[in-house]
Amino acid sequence: MSEPSTDAQAVETAEESLFDAPLMAEQERMVEAILFATADPVTVTELEGRMPHGCDPAEALAYLRKRYDGRGVSLVKIGDAWALRTAPDLGFLMQKETVETRKLSRAAVETLAIVAYHQPVTRAEIEEIRGVSVSRGTVDQLIELEWIRFGRRRMTPGRPVTFVVTQDFLDHFGLESARDLPGLQELRSAGLLESRPAPGMGDAVVDEDDDGSEPDDDGDQSELFDET
Numbered sequence: 001m002s003e004p005s006t007d008a009q010a011v012e013t014a015e016e017s018l019f020d021a022p023l024m025a026e027q028e029r030m031v032e033a034i035l036f037a038t039a040d041p042v043t044v045t046e047l048e049g050r051m052p053h054g055c056d057p058a059e060a061l062a063y064l065r066k067r068y069d070g071r072g073v074s075l076v077k078i079g080d081a082w083a084l085r086t087a088p089d090l091g092f093l094m095q096k097e098t099v100e101t102r103k104l105s106r107a108a109v110e111t112l113a114i115v116a117y118h119q120p121v122t123r124a125e126i127e128e129i130r131g132v133s134v135s136r137g138t139v140d141q142l143i144e145l146e147w148i149r150f151g152r153r154r155m156t157p158g159r160p161v162t163f164v165v166t167q168d169f170l171d172h173f174g175l176e177s178a179r180d181l182p183g184l185q186e187l188r189s190a191g192l193l194e195s196r197p198a199p200g201m202g203d204a205v206v207d208e209d210d211d212g213s214e215p216d217d218d219g220d221q222s223e224l225f226d227e228t
Contacts, residue, residue, distance in 0.1 A: 020054065021052065021053070021054030021055050021056070022052060022055065024056075024059065024060060024063065027051065027055050027056065027057070027059075027060040028060045028063055028064050028067070030050075030051050030052075030055070030060070031047060031051075031057055031060045031061060031064055032064060032084075034047060034050055034051075035075070035082060035083060035084045036084055038083075040081075040083070041078045041079070041081030041082060041083040041167060041171060042081055042082055042083065043080055043081045043082075044057050044058050044061070044080075044082075046081075047061075047082075061075065061082055068084075071087065072086070072087050072090055073085070073086060073087065074086075074087050074088075076174070076176070077176045078167060078170050078171050078175070078176060079167045079170055079176070079177060081167065083171070085174070088174060104141070105138070105141075107132070107134070107135070107138045108138050108141055108142060110130055111126055111130070111134055111138050111139065111142065112142055112147060112148065112165075112169075114126050114129050114130065115142075115148050115163045115164065115165055116165045116169070116178055116181055117178070117181065119151065119162070119163065119164040119165060119178065120151040120152065120154075120162035120163065120164050121162060121163055122154060122160040122161065122162050122163070123139070123160070123161075123163070124160065126163075139163070145168075146166055146168045146169075147165060147166055147168060147169040147172070148163050148164065148165055148166060148169070149163070149164060149165075149166050150162070150163065151163060151164040165178060
């Protein structure tokens with residue numbers, strides 16, 4: 001009478017074995033292969049969708065990150081995604097790969113910095129902080145670079161749209177999140193943020209040129225935001 005039960009247990013065990021997750025070492029290799037072949041950062045959810053049933057990509061990432069510690073390539077977290085990147089101290093070796101350098105205008109640099117530090121932020125709030133009206137060309141340039149994007153609309157009269165920085169922005173500057181940005185005082189010391197009087201306390205708000213630049217705009221003020 002016990003034989004049918006034994007056979008059923010054997011079949012159930014065999015079925016379960018078909019879905020056994022690969023060894024963690026093999027999962028690490030899978031994650032490494034996916035990240036190596038993908039230019040854009042990959043989330044844990046995306047890794048789960050590509051890997052066999054039962055895999056734990058989050059744990060594999062933790063082991064893989066330790067394995068790459070101190071190597072020429074680092075496993076870095078960018079927002080909620082992961083990517084393989086050249087170790088920061090070896091970046092100078094890649095300088096020959098630079099094809100073109102374009103500098104942002106001071107208006108674009110300041111607008112980008114305000115979005116990064118105050119996100120989500122509306123256009124009116126950007127203008128209030130800068131003390132200068134923001135031209136459409138400045139915002140369009142940053143959106144075209146995919147460094148800022150539209151966020152949720154504010155639940156206030158007129159429901160103005162907000163702006164936030166993108167994952168591409170974090171990736172470009174080697175940041176895990178916007179919390180890793182340098183302090184505002186550091187930016188002002190570097191000339192990336194101009195100290196302006198608060199709205200209503202000094203000169204009247206002025207308009208930027210149609211191309212998004214301001215008078216006396218020099219490229220030296222935007223070195224940290226060069227696009228390579």
